[in-house]
Structure formats: C-alpha cells, structure tokens
Amino acid sequence: MNQKDFYTEIFINANPEIVWQTFLSKDGFFKSFFGTEIQTNFSIGDKIEFVSVNGEEKIVHIYGEILEYEQYKILAYTDHPGPIYYDNHAELKSRVKITLEPIGQVTKLTLTNDQFSDDTLRKEASQWWLILSNFKTFLETGTLMKLK
Numbered sequence: 685m686n687q688k689d690f691y692t693e694i695f696i697n698a699n700p701e702i703v704w705q706t707f708l709s710k711d712g713f714f715k716s717f718f719g720t721e722i723q724t725n726f727s728i729g730d731k732i733e734f735v736s737v738n739g740e741e742k743i744v745h746i747y748g749e750i751l752e753y754e755q756y757k758i759l760a761y762t763d764h765p766g767p768i769y770y771d772n773h774a775e776l777k778s779r780v781k782i783t784l785e786p787i788g789q790v791t792k793l794t795l796t797n798d799q800f801s802d803d804t805l806r807k808e809a810s811q812w813w814l815i816l817s818n819f820k821t822f823l824e825t826g827t828l829m830k831l832k
Contacts, residue, residue: 689798690809694816696791697824700756700784703791706823707782708759713819716828720745726753732761743768751779758783763797765805777801778809 696703706712710721714734724732727750734746748762760781767773779799785792795816797809818829 688800688806689796690806690812691794691796691798692812692816693792693794694820695787696793696820697789698791699789700786700791703784703793703823704756707819713822716822718745724750726750726755726759728753734766745769748777748780752781756784763805765808770804775801776805778805 698706707714708722714720714722718734718736720734720736722732723735724730726732730750732748732750733744736743736745744766745768746766747764750759750761752758752760758781760779763778763780765773765776770776777799778797778801781794781796781798783794785794793816795812797812800806800809814831818831821827821829
C-alpha cells in the first residue's frame with residue numbers, strides 16, 4: 685500500500701448485517717449525515733451514485749462503478765466527485781473498498797481509499813475519519829455526533 689493511501693479499521697458494536705444496512709440503505713447513515721442516499725443495484729460493472737434531491741433537481745455528489753460486491757461482506761467502487769465540485773470530475777478518480785468481518789458480536793470494518801488519479805482526491809480522503817467516526821457513533825447510539 686502506498687503511504688498516501690487511506691486505510692483504517694474500526695470495530696463497531698453491531699453485527700455485519702446491521703452495519704451493512706445502516707451504511708448502504710436508502711434511509712441509512714448517509715441520508716442522516718450528508719442528506720444523500722446511495723443509488724445502485726450493486727451489480728459489478730453497474731453505476732453507483734451518492735445523490736441528494738433539491739426540489740426537482742437531482743444532485744450527484746459522488747459517482748462511480750461497482751468493482752466488487754458481496755452482500756454483508758464487501759463493496760468496492762470507483763469514486764469520482766460529482767460535477768458540482770469539479771469541472772474535470774470525470775478525470776478525478778480513486779477506489780473505495782469496504783469490507784466487513786464479524787469478530788464475536790462486533791464487526792470489523794476495513795476501509796481503503798486508494799488508486800488516486802491525483803492529489804486532489806487524496807487530500808479529500810482524510811474526510812473518511814470524520815465519516816467513519818460519525819458512522820460508528822450513529823450505529824451504537826442512534827444519534828449523530830454534534831459537529832456544530
């Protein structure tokens with residue numbers, strides 16, 4: 685692994701099925717935290733989008749393609765920032781890989797963000813610390829961290 689890649693492991697007091705559903709369901713964590721939902725059919729090669737809706741307008745925050753998928757165990761996808769962030773969004777690309785492993789009654793979540801096209805996205809990968817910390821708090825307490 686390149687030293688500039690993002691890699692972390694966290695342990696969550698919930699089983700992999702609950703972790704998976706909370707992370708990826710339409711009304712799960714991303715809807716609560718970022719106001720977005722994940723849209724995909726989870727078939728390898730198909731698109732994945734993190735979207736929000738403002739009135740009639742659909743706003744794509746992140747998009748990509750499913751690279752690996754095994755329900756409750758692994759999700760990997762290419763990660764492009766949405767067109768609202770960068771004019772050259774199609775050129776900016778990385779890979780996100782999430783794996784879940786049951787350990788007793790908890791889940792080990794491993795997240796790798798790598799294969800960066802350039803340093804623009806590499807810098808943004810540091811946001812995973814906040815996202816995953818808030819995700820763990822959300823799962824274990826039912827509330828988001830108070831960031832403001």
